[in-house]
Amino acid sequence: MGEEKVVLNAILLDSRQLNDAIRKYSMRGVREIVVKNCRGQRYIGTSAKNKIRIIIHGYAGNDLGAFMERCEVIVYGNAGSGVGNTMNSGRIVVHGCVGDVLGYGMRGGEIFVKGDTGYRPGIGMKGYMSKEPVIVVGGSVGDFLCEYAAGGIFILLNTSDSKHPFGRFVGTGMHGGKIFVRGEIQREHLTSAVLLDEPTDREYEQIERYVKEYMMLFEHKGEIGVDGEIVAIRPKSHRPYGELYTDSGREAV
Amino acid sequence: MVNRSLVPPEFKIEIDDSKCIICGTCVRECPFEVFKIIGERIEINERNCVGCMRCTYMCPTGALWVSRIEGYGKPHGTWTYRIRRDIWRMAETGSAILSGTGTDLEHPNILDRILIDACQVTRPPIDPLREPIELKTFIGRRPPLEIITESRINTELELETITEAFLELEIPVMFAAMSYGALSLETHKTLARAAKILGTYMNCGEGGVHEEIKKYKDNIIVQVASGRFGVSKEYLENAAAVEIKIGQGAKPGIGGHLPGEKVNEEISKTRMIPVGTDALSPAPHHDIYSIEDLTMLVTAIKEATDYRKPVFVKIAAVHDVAAIASGIARSGADAIVIDSFKGGTAASPKIVKDNVGIPVELAIPAVDDRLREEGIREEVSLIASGGIRTSADVMKIIALGADAAYIGTAALIAMGCHMCQACHTGKCPWGIATQDPELRKRLDIDAAVERVVNLLNAWKIEMKEILGALGMDSIEGLRSNRERLRGFGLDEVTLNVLGIKPAGR
Numbered sequence: 001m002g003e004e005k006v007v008l009n010a011i012l013l014d015s016r017q018l019n020d021a022i023r024k025y026s027m028r029g030v031r032e033i034v035v036k037n038c039r040g041q042r043y044i045g046t047s048a049k050n051k052i053r054i055i056i057h058g059y060a061g062n063d064l065g066a067f068m069e070r071c072e073v074i075v076y077g078n079a080g081s082g083v084g085n086t087m088n089s090g091r092i093v094v095h096g097c098v099g100d101v102l103g104y105g106m107r108g109g110e111i112f113v114k115g116d117t118g119y120r121p122g123i124g125m126k127g128y129m130s131k132e133p134v135i136v137v138g139g140s141v142g143d144f145l146c147e148y149a150a151g152g153i154f155i156l157l158n159t160s161d162s163k164h165p166f167g168r169f170v171g172t173g174m175h176g177g178k179i180f181v182r183g184e185i186q187r188e189h190l191t192s193a194v195l196l197d198e199p200t201d202r203e204y205e206q207i208e209r210y211v212k213e214y215m216m217l218f219e220h221k222g223e224i225g226v227d228g229e230i231v232a233i234r235p236k237s238h239r240p241y242g243e244l245y246t247d248s249g250r251e252a253v
Numbered sequence: 254m255v256n257r258s259l260v261p262p263e264f265k266i267e268i269d270d271s272k273c274i275i276c277g278t279c280v281r282e283c284p285f286e287v288f289k290i291i292g293e294r295i296e297i298n299e300r301n302c303v304g305c306m307r308c309t310y311m312c313p314t315g316a317l318w319v320s321r322i323e324g325y326g327k328p329h330g331t332w333t334y335r336i337r338r339d340i341w342r343m344a345e346t347g348s349a350i351l352s353g354t355g356t357d358l359e360h361p362n363i364l365d366r367i368l369i370d371a372c373q374v375t376r377p378p379i380d381p382l383r384e385p386i387e388l389k390t391f392i393g394r395r396p397p398l399e400i401i402t403e404s405r406i407n408t409e410l411e412l413e414t415i416t417e418a419f420l421e422l423e424i425p426v427m428f429a430a431m432s433y434g435a436l437s438l439e440t441h442k443t444l445a446r447a448a449k450i451l452g453t454y455m456n457c458g459e460g461g462v463h464e465e466i467k468k469y470k471d472n473i474i475v476q477v478a479s480g481r482f483g484v485s486k487e488y489l490e491n492a493a494a495v496e497i498k499i500g501q502g503a504k505p506g507i508g509g510h511l512p513g514e515k516v517n518e519e520i521s522k523t524r525m526i527p528v529g530t531d532a533l534s535p536a537p538h539h540d541i542y543s544i545e546d547l548t549m550l551v552t553a554i555k556e557a558t559d560y561r562k563p564v565f566v567k568i569a570a571v572h573d574v575a576a577i578a579s580g581i582a583r584s585g586a587d588a589i590v591i592d593s594f595k596g597g598t599a600a601s602p603k604i605v606k607d608n609v610g611i612p613v614e615l616a617i618p619a620v621d622d623r624l625r626e627e628g629i630r631e632e633v634s635l636i637a638s639g640g641i642r643t644s645a646d647v648m649k650i651i652a653l654g655a656d657a658a659y660i661g662t663a664a665l666i667a668m669g670c671h672m673c674q675a676c677h678t679g680k681c682p683w684g685i686a687t688q689d690p691e692l693r694k695r696l697d698i699d700a701a702v703e704r705v706v707n708l709l710n711a712w713k714i715e716m717k718e719i720l721g722a723l724g725m726d727s728i729e730g731l732r733s734n735r736e737r738l739r740g741f742g743l744d745e746v747t748l749n750v751l752g753i754k755p756a757g758r
Contacts, residue, residue: 046556066553088485105481123539128525238530245351
């Protein structure tokens with residue numbers, strides 16, 4: 001067995017050099033890699049071979065944890081766009097804000113973001129069998145929340161009690177999964193693919209678990225009230241495009 | 254309310270009563286319920302007929318014949334039968350018309366208007382029976398980077414060669430992306446096995462790879478489309494190459510859509526979505542809005558696969574294809590796939606297939622020229638796709654600037670596809686584009702593999718004959734060798750785009 005923990009100073013490394021190092025150490029059986037002075041290097045976590053923990057100090061660049069399997073990534077700082085892109089399993093925790101396209105096509109694992117996210121969060125999330133990806137965002141999110149989502153859970157805690165927790169066009173083409181939003185919401189931004197509902201008791205339990213987890217991870221001071229304050233946004237159909245097309249020339253058979 | 258349909262039948266079905274033994278084969282074989290046995294005779298519902306010819310093929314006494322109704326009412330040059338049918342159909346349903354395969358409109362085919370040169374007297378042709386002619390093709394960045402460094406041990410110079418990941422093809426033809434979901438598992442297996450035998454590759458499309466064909470991983474190109482179905486590290490690693498699908502010739506700028514009815518237990522496993530859910534691939538990749546964004550996805554895939562797999566980027570041939578391809582060449586991709594508007598599909602809105610995009614035979618020379626002008630042609634391979642029907646098409650498109658070609662429909666026709674364009678119904682009567690367990694049995698994998706392998710082996714002979722006639726011993730020498738092509742009955746502007754002379758010059 002090699003070392004348990006490795007500290008990398010990323011100040012002079014480009015993305016490929018940093019990821020090569022992570023690949024190498026993860027293959028050697030290192031359990032934890034601390035990346036210091038991260039300054040926007042991309043695809044961190046993508047190259048990791050085994051289940052490891054990567055702790056990043058600084059700014060983690062785009063596509064953090066893209067295609068990631070099993071690893072745990074903790075960022076003390078902000079992260080760029082494409083966090084958790086097509087991620088399969090594992091966990092990403094960002095002690096700050098993240099850019100656009102959070103969790104695109106994500107199929108499993110968990111992402112916790114302390115602050116806000118940009119546009120297109122949770123696009124094309126998918127749930128399948130035992131896998132149900134979960135994204136928890138403490139702040140607010142931009143336009144196109146959960147567009148084309150086919151599964152998964154998006155929890156928007158809106159800890160700053162903003163009157164605008166999300167942007168426009170919520171759930172275009174959404175046909176699976178669910179969104180839970182705490183506090184007031186802007187109904188006018190919900191698209192025709194989704195409907196407003198209340199969480200079930202089981203869902204409330206689930207939400208409470210993730211709220212506790214959020215508070216613990218980010219050492220949140222004060223309460224994040226959940227009881228009766230959460231709305232559920234659900235897709236109306238699993239077949240949003242069922243009526244759009246016909247076949248040419250024959251009677252339906 | 255629309256009561257009685259105005260849409261006329263497209264096919265006429267005749268049964269020769271003197272031969273018909275009322276065995277019921279046609280009733281069983283037709284998935285569209287055209288035939289019914291009523292007492293001592295067979296009743297026909299011609300409206301449902303798609304013209305797949307399955308009944309004619311299977312009828313044991315040869316009593317059945319299906320023919321296309323060429324006219325219905327008064328012929329009209331503008332308001333053709335096809336246009337009238339479509340108007341009626343849409344007027345009755347209020348839905349856009351969806352259909353399978355590439356456009357059936359008779360667009361001019363430029364490849365047919367290009368002729369290949371041959372050697373006479375001054376340069377002798379090569380006899381392919383006597384001398385070896387090489388069809389081997391490499392896909393990927395070339396030539397390898399060569400870095401000269403001073404040796405640390407002594408004063409001599411050392412040559413370090415850095416080779417990027419590439420694919421090696423025994424024939425410059427691969428099987429284009431067709432997903433499991435659109436196609437049956439048997440069809441996918443056929444393509445995978447044929448690819449292995451032929452020393453080429455099959456692209457699995459965006460529907461993931463079924464357990465049973467994972468063993469052919471060294472001959473499989475996996476696709477990453479906007480829906481990211483089935484995409485995981487394991488999926489990327491168990492492949493010879495990865496293709497990012499930006500667009501498809503049959504539906505440029507349109508997303509993919511596998512209807513929920515087709516998402517059964519097995520499909521649900523490879524796509525990794527629940528049974529019965531629509532599998533939607535949005536029109537754009539929501540993480541790609543620029544060449545810089547594309548670079549990120551290319552690099553993320555390379556990071557996930559340790560830079561061991563070449564990454565292709567597939568786009569539909571559209572108006573400014575040369576500028577787009579130039580960007581892709583700079584994104585770090587190893588190959589660019591350009592798909593013609595004539596390319597096939599399991600389902601695409603008919604209006605899009607007929608009207609959107611450009612032919613690949615114009616796109617390839619435009620892209621080849623542009624990349625050469627910019628000095629980056631050797632950094633990527635070009636793969637032409639869509640409407641490639643013959644070995645001559647392959648050779649012409651290579652001489653116009655491609656490195657290799659993808660075929661899809663041609664391979665399916667070899668298996669038994671009769672071009673009835675009903676792929677989108679999921680009831681393919683030949684067992685190719687269906688998930689129906691009974692219909693799937695109609696494709697005999699062993700026979701289908703043999704047919705596909707035979708077709709490409711025949712193409713190999715044809716290609717070697719033509720290369721021999723050209724006086725060439727390798728297909729590599731033909732690439733972008735437009736001097737060996739001539740246009741026949743093409744206008745000056747088209748010749749100019751193609752970069753070829755008219756026949757006679």
